[in-house]
Amino acid sequence: MAGAMDAPAGTAEGSRPLRIAVIGAGIAGLSAAKRLKERGLWRGLASDVQVTLLEARDRLGGRIRTEVFGDGAAVDLGAAWVHGASKQNPLLQMSKACGGKLVKTDWDNCILFEATGTTSESPEAKRLDEAELEEVEELHTHLMKLFQAKQSADRKAAKKGEGEDQSLMTSLRGLSSKRFKGMDHLDQRKRLLLLSQIAAETDQDYAATANELSSTWWDEDDEFPGDHCLWKDGYVSLINYLAQGLDVRLGTPVVKIDFSVPSHLTLHLSGGEQIDADYCICTLPLGVLKHHHESLFHPSLPDQNVDALRRLGVAAMEKVALRFEESFWEQMAPNVHCIYRMPTQEARRAPTALEASFCVSLKHVTGSNVLVVYYVTDTARHMATLEEEKLVPSTLALLQSMFPDMPEPLEVKRTTWDQDPFTCGAYSFNAVSCSSQHRLHLRSPVGLEGCPKRVHFAGEATSDRFPSTVHGAYLEGRRAAQEVADTARHEAQKRCGRKHIGYAFEEGILLE
Numbered sequence: 001m002a003g004a005m006d007a008p009a010g011t012a013e014g015s016r017p018l019r020i021a022v023i024g025a026g027i028a029g030l031s032a033a034k035r036l037k038e039r040g041l042w043r044g045l046a047s048d049v050q051v052t053l054l055e056a057r058d059r060l061g062g063r064i065r066t067e068v069f070g071d072g073a074a075v076d077l078g079a080a081w082v083h084g085a086s087k088q089n090p091l092l093q094m095s096k097a098c099g100g101k102l103v104k105t106d107w108d109n110c111i112l113f114e115a116t117g118t119t120s121e122s123p124e125a126k127r128l129d130e131a132e133l134e135e136v137e138e139l140h141t142h143l144m145k146l147f148q149a150k151q152s153a154d155r156k157a158a159k160k161g162e163g164e165d166q167s168l169m170t171s172l173r174g175l176s177s178k179r180f181k182g183m184d185h186l187d188q189r190k191r192l193l194l195l196s197q198i199a200a201e202t203d204q205d206y207a208a209t210a211n212e213l214s215s216t217w218w219d220e221d222d223e224f225p226g227d228h229c230l231w232k233d234g235y236v237s238l239i240n241y242l243a244q245g246l247d248v249r250l251g252t253p254v255v256k257i258d259f260s261v262p263s264h265l266t267l268h269l270s271g272g273e274q275i276d277a278d279y280c281i282c283t284l285p286l287g288v289l290k291h292h293h294e295s296l297f298h299p300s301l302p303d304q305n306v307d308a309l310r311r312l313g314v315a316a317m318e319k320v321a322l323r324f325e326e327s328f329w330e331q332m333a334p335n336v337h338c339i340y341r342m343p344t345q346e347a348r349r350a351p352t353a354l355e356a357s358f359c360v361s362l363k364h365v366t367g368s369n370v371l372v373v374y375y376v377t378d379t380a381r382h383m384a385t386l387e388e389e390k391l392v393p394s395t396l397a398l399l400q401s402m403f404p405d406m407p408e409p410l411e412v413k414r415t416t417w418d419q420d421p422f423t424c425g426a427y428s429f430n431a432v433s434c435s436s437q438h439r440l441h442l443r444s445p446v447g448l449e450g451c452p453k454r455v456h457f458a459g460e461a462t463s464d465r466f467p468s469t470v471h472g473a474y475l476e477g478r479r480a481a482q483e484v485a486d487t488a489r490h491e492a493q494k495r496c497g498r499k500h501i502g503y504a505f506e507e508g509i510l511l512e
């Protein structure tokens, strides 16, 4: 890829290929590269298109990471679910092509435990009372109705530039009605149950607390209809399918993206090597961009992109996967999907108490006796700093409070996404004063004034419709590939002085 800038690239007459670098081989980078290699995208435009993926790690997939236990069972330590497995979801279509089996999960099939209780009690005695849960469920539904009315008014005001955003929790605490005096008027137990119910939506889905999430723009994202499914053999089959035929350089961290000259851009690699390209698609995770954008880009990113980086929040989620000799939790409820223990008041105040938000059984997915314990928000941030010798006993103590007679695990696997220099967190969320509009700002391409925009962006955080998901990142990769092709086409038209150059915008549809 490196070399002198001899002749203009990108026209059928051009004497050298159009060079495109994709930074990051997660799902967004792989989907961008795959799309860039589709001939239909370039028909009549470029003589040849050279696409190179530069990946810092020694593996593909980024926040998709499948590991295999000793008994052959796969466990996804990063993304696990395909959310909304319907025909609109491109992942469902690809699951067929890559031969991956999707298994439906049922979130209603769960066991709920009290926060407290001594290990001498029988596990059954500590399961939450159904009648009490129903009462809190009703309270929750009522509170959410009040909230939705407020949120819709707040969104209208925000679009007119009026009003000020606040945290979701501040909003919820301020709500009251004839039948509901307000959250702070509930007795301590009901309030804790209600807070747990809220946490089930915020902490679990967004890996961020109601104190961190924007009230006005919470839940702004879109979703595909359909079931939530797990991959029987892990997400890795999708990654391997997408990577076929791509030119990927592993173990190649990019340390600088220099777009300071009009003719091309230069990528500086950590070993000192430099690579020239005509365009690049940067799929670095939000956490990495937040920490390193000042040293990464030359010249600096425009204010609009930096403002978006500052506003968007980075959520925290860590997993501890444990394989046992037997699935002891199934004695309580066969084929159970999720086990949830209410957090104690203490854990809410002191995240270092290591309360998991929920555990997921993989028994019905892989057939193996695997439980995955999920930690989120500050607890996850703390947990990512712990050595395994401390983390595992704490995790086992938590499980023992629900299953006193449980055996020791045979194998344990854990994550440290929050400490990982190539991720710096789990995924993005709309923090206070942040909306999907800022995701559009984050992804707006950059370049020198009066020159083609050479640096384009993709990834879960740039998706305005499906942020924080695999399908969102996948679609963003394709969008950015299209954006690069559009820019290259525009440039080629300018150079050739021609109005039309044969060009395909979307698969199979030739616009000319």
Ligand SMILES: Cc1cc2nc3c(=O)[nH]c(=O)nc-3n(C[C@H](O)[C@H](O)[C@H](O)COP(=O)(O)OP(=O)(O)OC[C@H]3O[C@@H](n4cnc5c(N)ncnc54)[C@H](O)[C@@H]3O)c2cc1C
Pocket (backbone or CB within 6 Å): 023, 024, 025, 026, 027, 028, 029, 054, 055, 056, 057, 060, 061, 062, 063, 064, 077, 078, 079, 080, 081, 082, 083, 252, 253, 254, 255, 283, 284, 285, 288, 317, 318, 319, 417, 421, 422, 423, 425, 426, 427, 458, 459, 460, 461, 467, 468, 469, 470, 471, 473
């Ligand atoms: C614990 C966890 C659970 C999740 N669960 C789900 C789920 O169930 N369902 C779902 O849909 N989504 C889930 N997600 C979110 C999903 O994983 C992401 O939205 C998606 O994988 C992001 O893809 P990406 O390509 O944008 O980023 P990434 O996958 O992070 O790809 C970016 C790539 O850039 C590389 N990189 C970083 N720095 C450099 C550098 N300097 N030079 C070169 N390369 C670099 C990274 O190594 C990485 O490979 C989860 C995420 C986590 C962390």
